[in-house]
Amino acid sequence: MDLFQADYDRIAELRKLLERYEQEYYVLNAPTISDQEFDLLMKELEALEEQYPDRVTPDSPTQRVGSEFWKEGKLGRVSQSEGSTFKHRYPMLSLANSYSWEDTLDFYRRVHQ
Template sequence: MEKIVSPALQIEELRRTLREHEYRYYVLSSPTIGDLEYDALMKRLEELELQYPEWDSPDSPTHRVGSDKTEGFVSVQHERPMLSLGNTYNYDEVGDFYRRVADGLGGHPFEIVAELKFDGLSISLIYEDGALVRAVTRGDGITGDDVTANVRTIRSIPLRLRGENYPRLLEVRGEILLPFKEFERINSEREAAGEPPFANPRNAASGTIKQLDPRIVASRNLDAYFYYIYSDELLPTTHYDRLNTAREWGFKISDAVTLCSTREEVYAF
């Protein structure tokens, strides 16, 4: 006799399957099914959620399409200030920084995590019990705009974390980007429609995330990389280990991350 599966279990299994395929496609760039099969799974999930609205959930993959308009953005205060990063353009200043760190540690050995700095739109994500509940722009560093509805449309951002060993309350910070390929496509469409092109991908990403219609955001295929996690609960003690942990939880972390033990290794990076 064929086993009857309840609608709630069907819905949860479809969500789990779609999340896995989103992760493989948008984060690992290694899809295991085609668009047709993916769309069929999504359509089945949409039908079930429409038929059983009591089982709807804000972290469902169906909510990435952005079907509702927002009437503006609410200002939200960051729990911790989102400060801008300092910069330098020469080896001498990097060397001075390295010496200050070495002096401050009294000669004890240390390692530096060398990463690329992405030029996009800074974003803070808040997860509760593994589910994305809020996304806030950097703003002035103290308060930013709640753009949760728009961020939910970015498929490389997990609506629910992978695995189980994550804190109950977690903040993740990173950068929302517009890939060059999408930037060129959008500008071609704008020029064909007689609209002025965007000046650069960063401005385009910033303008996109402030759209009042999440459907427009969804159509522009934004991407995101993350470089910082914070929680009052226990996390790995080093930044490098935290990046690897964030990758395990489903976040897109740059492959251009190198652990450096000497100043020369920093220079080489």
């Protein structure tokens, strides 16, 4: 097996894992991994898809935005046009994950500029 195939197989594996973990979290309300572990897997998939852009597909977990809903055993999405919109009084400056003190300080600096 060449290196490319190993990476392609890992992309497929990560997608299956992330979909399972999303179902456990959003549908079953019984996550089996921490948010940080999930985020690390997502970042690994994002990095591989950046390295192999021809492997990015519309159904990849990296291409989803917002809440996911499971319908009849299949993952479905509600488009923005189907939901209502809300204008925030103050702009949402960051929804990025932070797992270190430096991340928290960076967020604080952005908010208080």
